[in-house]
Amino acid sequence: MAGKNKKSNVINLIAIILVFVLLNILTTSGIVSRYFAGILVTCFINIVMASSLNLTVGYLGQLALGHAGFMAVGAYASALFSIAINEMGMPATIQLVLSLIVAGIITAIIGYLIGLPALRLKGDYLAIITLGFGEIIRVAINNFKFTGGAQGLTGIPKIVNSNNSYWVTIVVLVVLYTLTRSRHGRAMKSIMEDEIASEAVGIDTIKFKALGFTISAFFAGVGGGLYAQYTAFLDPSTFGFMKSVEILTIVILGGMGSLTGTVVASFILTLLPELLRDFAEYRMLLYSAVLIIMMIFRPQGILGTKEFSLTGALRIPAAIREKKRAQNDAEGGDL
Amino acid sequence: MVFIQQLINGLQVGSIYAVIALGYTMVYGIIKLINFAHGEIMMMGAYFAFILALVGAPVWAIFLISMTLTALLGMAVERIAYKPLRNSPRISALITAIAMSYLLQNIALLIFGADPKVMPSIIPNKPINIGGLQVSNITIITFLVSVLFMILLTLFINKTKAGKAMRAVSEDTDAAMLMGINVDRTISITFAIGSALGALGGILYAVAYTQVLPTLGVLPGLKAFVAAVLGGIGIVPGAMLGGFILGFIETLAKAYISSRWSDAIAFSILIVVLSVKPTGILGKNTREKV
Numbered sequence: 001m002a003g004k005n006k007k008s009n010v011i012n013l014i015a016i017i018l019v020f021v022l023l024n025i026l027t028t029s030g031i032v033s034r035y036f037a038g039i040l041v042t043c044f045i046n047i048v049m050a051s052s053l054n055l056t057v058g059y060l061g062q063l064a065l066g067h068a069g070f071m072a073v074g075a076y077a078s079a080l081f082s083i084a085i086n087e088m089g090m091p092a093t094i095q096l097v098l099s100l101i102v103a104g105i106i107t108a109i110i111g112y113l114i115g116l117p118a119l120r121l122k123g124d125y126l127a128i129i130t131l132g133f134g135e136i137i138r139v140a141i142n143n144f145k146f147t148g149g150a151q152g153l154t155g156i157p158k159i160v161n162s163n164n165s166y167w168v169t170i171v172v173l174v175v176l177y178t179l180t181r182s183r184h185g186r187a188m189k190s191i192m193e194d195e196i197a198s199e200a201v202g203i204d205t206i207k208f209k210a211l212g213f214t215i216s217a218f219f220a221g222v223g224g225g226l227y228a229q230y231t232a233f234l235d236p237s238t239f240g241f242m243k244s245v246e247i248l249t250i251v252i253l254g255g256m257g258s259l260t261g262t263v264v265a266s267f268i269l270t271l272l273p274e275l276l277r278d279f280a281e282y283r284m285l286l287y288s289a290v291l292i293i294m295m296i297f298r299p300q301g302i303l304g305t306k307e308f309s310l311t312g313a314l315r316i317p318a319a320i321r322e323k324k325r326a327q328n329d330a331e332g333g334d335l
Numbered sequence: 336m337v338f339i340q341q342l343i344n345g346l347q348v349g350s351i352y353a354v355i356a357l358g359y360t361m362v363y364g365i366i367k368l369i370n371f372a373h374g375e376i377m378m379m380g381a382y383f384a385f386i387l388a389l390v391g392a393p394v395w396a397i398f399l400i401s402m403t404l405t406a407l408l409g410m411a412v413e414r415i416a417y418k419p420l421r422n423s424p425r426i427s428a429l430i431t432a433i434a435m436s437y438l439l440q441n442i443a444l445l446i447f448g449a450d451p452k453v454m455p456s457i458i459p460n461k462p463i464n465i466g467g468l469q470v471s472n473i474t475i476i477t478f479l480v481s482v483l484f485m486i487l488l489t490l491f492i493n494k495t496k497a498g499k500a501m502r503a504v505s506e507d508t509d510a511a512m513l514m515g516i517n518v519d520r521t522i523s524i525t526f527a528i529g530s531a532l533g534a535l536g537g538i539l540y541a542v543a544y545t546q547v548l549p550t551l552g553v554l555p556g557l558k559a560f561v562a563a564v565l566g567g568i569g570i571v572p573g574a575m576l577g578g579f580i581l582g583f584i585e586t587l588a589k590a591y592i593s594s595r596w597s598d599a600i601a602f603s604i605l606i607v608v609l610s611v612k613p614t615g616i617l618g619k620n621t622r623e624k625v
Contacts, residue, residue, distance in 0.1 A: 063426050065433075117610035124369055127429060128564060129609055132602035135557065139599040241553075245433055252430060285441040291434030296419045299427045 008311040015310055016170055020163075027162055037162045039274055044165040045226050046266040048172050050250035051259050052219030056126075057248070058257035058305070059180055060212045061192030062119070066130030068243035069137040070107050070217045074224025075234055076147050078103035079156040082229055092159040096229060100168065103225035104218040111217020112210060119209040126213075134244055141236040153234040160230035168226060172219050177259055177307075179215065188212045189257075242284070249287050252294055255301030260308040265301070340468060341590045342583065347474040347543065349582020350481035355536035355559035356566070356574035357488065358529030364505040364569035365525045366421065371432040372412060373533055374556015375439035380405040380534025381454075381541040381551055382447060388455040397457055401538060402531040409530025410523050412439075418519075436556075443549040451548040454541045477539045484535060485575055488528070492571060497524055505569070554598070558585075561605045567615025576616060 023040075026032045049071060056064045078099040085095060118129040141147045148154065179185050187208045190198040199205050228234055246269075254265030273283050294301065355377055362370040383401035392400065416435050420428045461472045492498035500521045503511040512518050540555055541547050558581060566577025581601060588597040608615065 057426070061426065063429055114606075117606070121609070121613050124425065124429065125609055125613060127369070128560075129606055131557070132561070132605045136599045136602045136606075139596065143593075143595050242437075245437060248430065248433070256426075281445070282441075284437055285445070288434040288437035288441065292416055292431055292438065295423075295427045295431040295434070296416075299423060 008309070011311050011314070020166060023162060023166060039270065040162045041160060041165045041226075041230050043267055043270045044162075044169040045223055045230065046247070046250060046270050047169050047263050048219060048223035048226060049247045050254070050262045050266055051173060051176055052216045052223060053247050054251045054254075054256065054259060054262050055176060055180070055188075055212055055216040055219075057251050058255070059185065059188045059192060060209055062209065062213070063124065063127040064130045064213070064216070065127050065241070065244050065248070066114075066132075066134030066137075067220055067247050068239040068241070069130070069134035070111060070220035071224035071227065071243065071247075072137050072141060072236070072239035073110055074103040074107045074221025075228035075239070076141060076153065076224075077106040077221065078225030079153055079228040079234055080146070082157050082159070083155060086157050092157075093164060095157070096159050096164055096168075099229065100222050100225040103221040103228075105221075107221025107224070108214050108218035111220075112214045115210055115213040115217070119213060120206055131241070134239075134241060138236055138239060141239075147236070148234070150236060152236065154232075156228055156232045156234065158229065158232040160226050165226055165230065168222065172222060173259060173263070176219070180259070184208065184211065246287065249291055251301075252291060253301055255303040255305060257305035258301065258303040258307055261301055261303030261306075264303070264308075336467070337590070341586050343468070343470055343474060345583035345586035346579070347477050347582070348586055349579035350478045351536050351539050351543070351555065351578075352559045352562045352581050353575045353578025354481045354484065354532050354539070355555060356563040356578045357485070357571065358533040358536075359560050359563040360566075360568055360571060360574035361501075361525050361529045363563070364571070365501065365522055366417070366428075367425070367569075368417065368428050368432060369560070369568075370529075371429075371556075372435040372439060373529070374552030374554075374559070375436045375443070376405060376409055376412070376530045376552070377533040377537035377540070377556060378443060378547075378549065378552030379408055379439060379537070380530075381537035381547045382443060383534065384457070384538040384541060385452060385454055385547045388457050394457050398535070398538060402534045405534035405537075406527040406531040409526040409533070412530075413523060413526040418522075440549055440552075447547075447549060449549060451546045454545050454547050456542075456545065458542055473542060477543065480535070480539065484532060488532070489571070491528075497521070501525055558601055561601055564605060564615055565608055567618030570615070570617050573615055573617040580616075 027037045049067065053064065053067045056062050081102045082095060082099040085098070114129060114133045115126070118126040142150050180188070187198070187203045188211075190201075190203060191205050191208060195205055250265045250269050251262060253269060254261030254263070269287075272286075273280070276283070276286075355373070358373050358376070359370060362368060362373070380401050383404050384397050387397045387400055412435055416431050417428060420431055458473055458476060462469045463472055463475070464470075492501060500511070500516045501524065503514065503516055504518055504521045508518055511521075536555070536559070537552065541551065559578065562577035562581040563574045564577070565581060566573025566575070568574075581604075584604060585597050585601055588600045592600065612618070
């Protein structure tokens with residue numbers, strides 16, 4: 001078992017590096033335009049936001065409607081921090097990593113404080129409280145002096161590009177993937193399946209719900225930090241309830257409980273509106289229609305709770321051959 | 336004097352919230368779904384009234400026709416989006432409700448455009464002097480109409496057969512079905528009444544703020560939902576109480592603290608109430624059974 005894991009880790013690592021090299025060749029040689037590289041960064045940010053929300057929705061089974069609020073906290077925290085340390089002239093990578101960690105920690109603390117009262121209760125309370133929180137954050141950012149108010153925050157160092165956002169996304173995905181397959185991840189999944197039963201087998205449900213929600217908030221903060229230092233300008237109206245719904249749509253489309261599904265859906269829902277630029281006013285109409293149709297006909301999303309695995313995909317031809325041979329053998333046996 | 340003036344303003348805002356909150360609470364009571372599309376139902380009601388007012392319909396017809404149309408819309412929404420999901424996980428229904436809210440909002444955006452339209456003054460504004468206080472007749476009419484409909488609703492729920500069926504279904508759907516109650520029809524009636532009340536709130540809101548726009552329902556919808564939770568969601572008198580309390584708090588916060596922070600204050604109250612008494616002011620604590 002350990003050997004198999006090691007083998008798949010190596011294969012995945014090679015794939016990650018190959019994609020990175022490809023990305024680098026495409027962006028530096030000018031085969032893809034700067035505009036397209038920008039869309040890729042948006043894709044990566046969406047992956048970070050949606051996969052962090054997926055932890056709450058897909059693994060804890062709790063609906064959170066304030067993810068844009070966490071994104072806003074992370075964005076402003078990292079932006080203000082990055083502006084403050086910009087004078088020190090440290091390398092861009094270190095500045096980015098530091099600001100993302102600061103953004104993550106601040107967002108995680110706020111997430112914990114918001115989540116704790118809601119997670120003690122059963123039912124839709126987390127949805128209600130996070131919804132209220134998202135609105136409060138928006139009003140607060142609009143009215144505080146240090147966030148630049150309704151005019152927005154300018155002068156943020158623009159240090160995020162397609163390369164470093166790619167690596168941040170990979171780190172976030174790897175951490176979330178290992179977390180969901182750890183002892184803690186299994187505990188969270190059991191809470192989603194049946195809260196009372198998991199409590200009965202000795203899982204501290206409140207603790208694990210709070211843990212999952214806090215980690216989710218942490219990575220939402222990281223996503224917000226990426227966004228802030230990519231756009232270099234923050235407008236509080238970006239982080240409305242609409243944004244939370246957009247992120248939720250990605251999670252639902254990809255499949256609640258599937259990180260690879262989230263990645264696929266992020267690409268679809270980021271690239272599709274770009275391709276359909278002429279129909280921009282129909283975008284939210286499309287999003288909402290997709291959500292309703294998905295909920296009625298395929299509530300589990302594109303991938304359901306399954307994960308797409310490279311080693312699994314590599315094994316498909318072999319598996320087909322195996323199946324054919326078995327079939328032939330069976331037919332031969334009948335004759 | 337200023338304080339009493341503010342209380343009267345609070346009464347107007349509060350009665351609108353209370354009427355809208357009733358729709359949330361009735362739907363939640365019967366199918367345990369937070370109907371996020373309710374704010375948009377309210378917005379559609381306001382637009383129906385806007386069109387009728389442009390055509391030049393009399394005031395009673397504006398109220399009657401737009402409430403009827405909105406009731407039909409509410410029933411259609413339930414039939415198309417919520418009914419297929421009645422046995423799926425709660426989270427699916429909740430997501431559908433959010434999506435429905437955006438669908439209606441974007442349909443309104445495509446039909447009517449994003450710019451606010453001026454609502455014709457279907458009720459001419461005449462300030463009335465009561466003991467030195469300037470009170471607009473719209474304030475008084477809003478309050479009286481809301482209270483009238485609240486009384487009608489209470490009578491309907493407590494005295495009629497359909498109201499009895501509604502209470503039965505909200506208590507135990509399966510048992511109600513076994514007793515021969517047509518559950519589908521009862522749920523339809525609930526949506527119709529809730530939506531009609533939403534339309535009433537929408538019209539009163541549009542008259543009070545003299546404009547209609549596709550995002551009209553978002554904030555009052557969210558606040559009415561806060562009001563419903565505040566009073567105890569699923570409890571009809573709770574929604575009325577919560578609506579008035581929220582109306583008072585909001586106008587007083589606007590007058591004495593800061594108008595820009597009043598929304599944040601309303602939502603903070605929601606979080607505080609949920610942390611202290613999650614079932615709301617009139618809610619009873621229920622024990623979780625396995």
